[in-house]
Amino acid sequence: MARPVPQRPAASDDASTAAGAPSAQGLAPRAVALDIVAGVLRRGRAMDDDRPDLLALPPRDRAFARSIAAATLRRAGQIDALIAQCVERPIPARDAVAHDVLRIAVAQLLFVGVPAHAAVATAVALVRAHGKPRLTGLVNAVLRRLAQQGRAMAAVQDAARLDTPDWLWRSWSAAYGEATARAIAAAHQNEPPLDLCVKEDAPGWAKKLGADLLPTGGLRRHGGGAISELPGFAEGAWWVQDAAASLPAKLLGEVRGRKVIDLCAAPGGKTMQLASAGAAVTAVDISSKRLGRVRENLGRVGLSAALVAADAAAWRPAEPAALVLLDAPCTATGTIRRHPDVQRLKKPGDVERLVQAQDRLLASAASMLGAGGMLVYAVCSLQTEEGPERIAALLAREPALSRVPVTAGEIGGLAGAITPDGDLRTLPCHWAQRGGMDGFYAARLRRET
Numbered sequence: 001m002a003r004p005v006p007q008r009p010a011a012s013d014d015a016s017t018a019a020g021a022p023s024a025q026g027l028a029p030r031a032v033a034l035d036i037v038a039g040v041l042r043r044g045r046a047m048d049d050d051r052p053d054l055l056a057l058p059p060r061d062r063a064f065a066r067s068i069a070a071a072t073l074r075r076a077g078q079i080d081a082l083i084a085q086c087v088e089r090p091i092p093a094r095d096a097v098a099h100d101v102l103r104i105a106v107a108q109l110l111f112v113g114v115p116a117h118a119a120v121a122t123a124v125a126l127v128r129a130h131g132k133p134r135l136t137g138l139v140n141a142v143l144r145r146l147a148q149q150g151r152a153m154a155a156v157q158d159a160a161r162l163d164t165p166d167w168l169w170r171s172w173s174a175a176y177g178e179a180t181a182r183a184i185a186a187a188h189q190n191e192p193p194l195d196l197c198v199k200e201d202a203p204g205w206a207k208k209l210g211a212d213l214l215p216t217g218g219l220r221r222h223g224g225g226a227i228s229e230l231p232g233f234a235e236g237a238w239w240v241q242d243a244a245a246s247l248p249a250k251l252l253g254e255v256r257g258r259k260v261i262d263l264c265a266a267p268g269g270k271t272m273q274l275a276s277a278g279a280a281v282t283a284v285d286i287s288s289k290r291l292g293r294v295r296e297n298l299g300r301v302g303l304s305a306a307l308v309a310a311d312a313a314a315w316r317p318a319e320p321a322a323l324v325l326l327d328a329p330c331t332a333t334g335t336i337r338r339h340p341d342v343q344r345l346k347k348p349g350d351v352e353r354l355v356q357a358q359d360r361l362l363a364s365a366a367s368m369l370g371a372g373g374m375l376v377y378a379v380c381s382l383q384t385e386e387g388p389e390r391i392a393a394l395l396a397r398e399p400a401l402s403r404v405p406v407t408a409g410e411i412g413g414l415a416g417a418i419t420p421d422g423d424l425r426t427l428p429c430h431w432a433q434r435g436g437m438d439g440f441y442a443a444r445l446r447r448e449t
């Protein structure tokens with residue numbers, strides 16, 4: 001075994017050598033991808049599209065860095081199993097950076113379609129830049145073997161299972177059956193398409209953007225590219241919103257000219273959707289900073305809403321409400337296809353903590369309703385504790401509330417996304433041929449008296 005090496009500083013500091021290298025060598029985007037992956041896997045830090053080192057890259061390098069990091073996190077189980085097959089003993093914790101360099105290089109080789117020579121040469125350069133020259137031989141050997149045999153080795157892996165943390169696999173199997181859990185996990189393995197919500201003239205924008213018009217009314221575009229460079233972005237003709245994320249607000253029915261309270265509103269996808277449909281929206285969020293994003297987003301698309309920075313569990317409207325949307329904070333396990341870091345970061349304890357907040361927010365939202373008022377509760381989670389179990393508990397506590405079942409006609413004909421109780425339950429494996437959709441749960445309740 002080689003001699004121990006001194007502790008290195010954090011990867012982000014260390015990567016500056018590589019990040020400063022000319023982009024033509026391709027080191028800069030890989031150095032950023034490396035730091036994103038190390039941040040998620042070792043420091044519990046979420047993948048953040050607004051991080052300064054990512055934003056400092058030219059748009060193409062930025063997209064490349066993001067796709068390397070996302071592919072690594074999507075396929076982390078498979079990648080680690082492949083690396084383990086190529087080393088005599090586990091890579092020690094003090095060489096974590098070499099392990100992470102291998103991870104992003106294997107992702108490039110097998111899942112991003114980067115030529116082997118580029119993936120190997122840049123990986124060797126990165127371990128050198130991180131002060132680990134003695135590990136270049138190991139990195140080189142593992143990657144040369146995987147460049148030759150990696151595809152065949154990956155083809156016999158149980159990819160969906162390996163890439164899904166045990167606790168999520170168990171909970172989805174219990175909730176939806178093992179075949180559906182497998183289909184959900186399989187849907188997480190590929191980059192999802194870009195979904196947009198348009199203010200008006202969806203067919204016209206579909207043509208201009210080369211996008212499909214979805215039965216839910218939004219657009220779907222395949223093929224990537226920088227969002228800010230697409231036609232219509234600058235003039236605010238549309239905003240990014242997954243097809244499933246557009247469904248909960250639709251459950252409020254016709255909102256033109258009506259007051260809607262949008263609780264937990266930031267960054268404002270549903271606020272824009274409701275304001276665009278003609279509602280007078282009061283958007284409440286606990287975070288002033290995130291409300292700033294709502295303001296920015298509304299400004300870009302030329303819409304307006306009243307913004308309130310407050311804890312929705314304590315805030316009350318001036319008069320009893322007719323329409324309330326509560327898009328509660330949750331584990332976001334329904335968004336893993338767009339945010340693959342979620343399945344690496346979230347733990348069962350997060351579910352336990354969040355259900356308490358969800359109960360408080362639900363009780364508060366229900367208390368805002370006047371007689372006949374309607375509440376839509378939504379979470380972008382696949383965990384039943386955060387969805388149907390919260391609604392069952394609320395209905396048991398509040399006899400004045402009753403469920404108003406969802407109908408397929410309200411949600412673009414998605415009959416398969418309606419539960420026996422009449423709630424909305426989309427899964428990442430729905431619309432598999434079209435590229436899937438996020439996993440959302442929503443229930444609609446009415447206050448009878």
Ligand SMILES: C[S@@+](CC[C@H](N)C(=O)[O-])C[C@H]1O[C@@H](n2cnc3c(N)ncnc32)[C@H](O)[C@@H]1O
Nearest residue numbers: 264265266267268269270285286311312327329
């Ligand atoms: C799932 S996101 C909402 C997404 C948003 N509805 C949209 O469509 O863009 C959850 C939001 O809840 C907010 N939040 C968390 N706890 C809250 C509370 N007690 N009161 C109000 N907002 C809260 C968070 O700041 C976060 O912005």
